[in-house]
Amino acid sequence: MRRSSAETKAVILAAARERFAADGYDKATIRAIAADARIDPAMVMRYFGTKEKLFAAAAEFDLELPALAPDQAGAGLVRHFLRKWEADEGLQVLLRTGVTNEAAAERMRTIFAGQVMPLVIDLTGDPERAPVRASLIASQVLGLALSRYILKFPPMVAATEEELIAWLSPTVQRYLTE
Amino acid sequence: MRRSSAETKAVILAAARERFAADGYDKATIRAIAADARIDPAMVMRYFGTKEKLFAAAAEFDLELPALAPDQAGAGLVRHFLRKWEADEGLQVLLRTGVTNEAAAERMRTIFAGQVMPLVIDLTGDPERAPVRASLIASQVLGLALSRYILKFPPMVAATEEELIAWLSPTVQRYLTE
DNA sequence: ATTGTAGGCCAACACCTGTTGACTTCCTAC
DNA sequence: GTAGGAAGTCAACAGGTGTTGGCCTACAAT
Structure with missing residues (x-):
């Protein structure tokens, strides 16, 4: 052909x-x-x-984080991330390879530094503690992807999108505001 | 020789x-x-x-989870996990390989089902929701390891053990009790 | 009809992998 | 002192890897 x-x-x-x-x-x-x-x-x-x-x-990839109301940012971030994961293979590529491949790990770092951190600064107006906040959010959100999509812990696989949002958004919200 | x-x-x-x-x-x-x-x-x-x-x-590995007072279980779990990670290479082995190797992923699942879940049942006395609680805790704790030790997000690497415990224990505590 | 070119295929290369079997060396028990 | 066995070495195997260069083959312009 x-x-x-x-x-x-x-x-x-x-x-x-x-x-x-x-x-x-x-x-x-x-x-x-x-x-x-x-x-x-x-x-x-x-x-x-x-x-x-x-x-x-x-591995070209853009998180495409939306603008969010500060008081609903937790839920918004978790929802967006879940959908992004399922719609765009780029994140899967990065997580699967980032664990054993330094180049992919570096890419992951720049994505979170260049896309998550600015959003956190924007939402909190606190540039000094934004790096910690952003990495904490990343840790929870990546842990979610890891346990649900990669390691496939049965309860995480069985949970619905809404259940996961209900559980995780207070966490993310606290990492943003506390 | x-x-x-x-x-x-x-x-x-x-x-x-x-x-x-x-x-x-x-x-x-x-x-x-x-x-x-x-x-x-x-x-x-x-x-x-x-x-x-x-x-x-x-990959032989035992989490060796200690007995914990229910109201301090969050902090206790995070502290124990951080120390375990640094003292025992077994966890690193499992996380690094579990992402691309199905056998290691299965091992990870049985460890969390056989060691984390029983502890959660013991702490909460609620067998029905223990699986979800345990996986949520696993997601946060594994996300911590991923971002700090594997992907090496700078703010997570720079944080002290006490800072991490302070940030994460309310999360784990909530996954246990809410 | 001829030619130039871009898309596609094939066979081979050098290297690395897990794994095997035959061989040597040393220590110990008789 | 000699036989047996355990610890260690060596060279090779069959298969898989990224990568290369030469060769076809279809199409468009002349």
Whole structure:
């Protein structure tokens, strides 16, 4: 079959996202990604040059945090994060690989420093303690993703979105305001 | 050099723990572990049979949760977990590998189901909601480990044990009692 | 109809992995 | 002092990895 350059590149990228999200950096082999994309492994190299560069492209990600009313920020953040996780594979990619791959960990750090921290400053007007607050929020929210989507603790998997929001939003709210 | 069988086995196991904790399952190669133990890779196979069995031995782990007064359980749990993490590589091994290795994830699940949940039942006397409570606690506590020790968010790394306990214990306490 | 080019495929490379079996060396029990 | 066995070494295997270069093949412009 014959495709345009842009098309194949997109197909490869989509396959790479899935594989990296499901298997992590090492287990997601170029050959497996190529097979998913129904393409020769050499094409992956032609379009992305290197496995690391392909990963960098697949890990491109924006939290897209919305503006929030300060008194509902806790619930808003938890809800947004849950939906983002399920809609965008980028976060899964970063969490699965960030644990054993320093480059992905660094990316995670810059995302939280560049996107979560500013929001916290904006919400609290307290730049001095914003870093701690933001990391505490990150710790709870990433712990949620870890236990629900990665380690799959049964009670976390069984819980509904609303139940999780009810449990977690007071925590996040307290990390913001206390 | 000539050692007893038990000695070498212990040396190998110690090296394996370190490597698995630092690198995760795939990157921790038998050759690297053997080099750390100043031993031929074949010895590792002789003593443990298989990489998977070696991993199983290295991931042997007990949370050793202490008895706690119900009203101070939050602080007690956070403190115990922080110290356990730094004293025993077993937890690091499990978290680093559990993210990409199903066997390690299963081990993590049974540890939390078999050790955290009973404690929660004991503390609350409420068997029905104990699973949710226990997983919520696990989510916060694992999120702490993830952001402080694995992803190394700077504010979490900089925080002292007491600061972290002060921030997290109300969260854990609420997951226990609310 | 011919040619240039871009998309795609194949086979191979050098390297690394877990794992195996044969070989050597040392200590101990008789 | 010699036999047996345990501790340790070495070289190789089969399979998988990222990556490369040469080769086709379809299409568009001339």
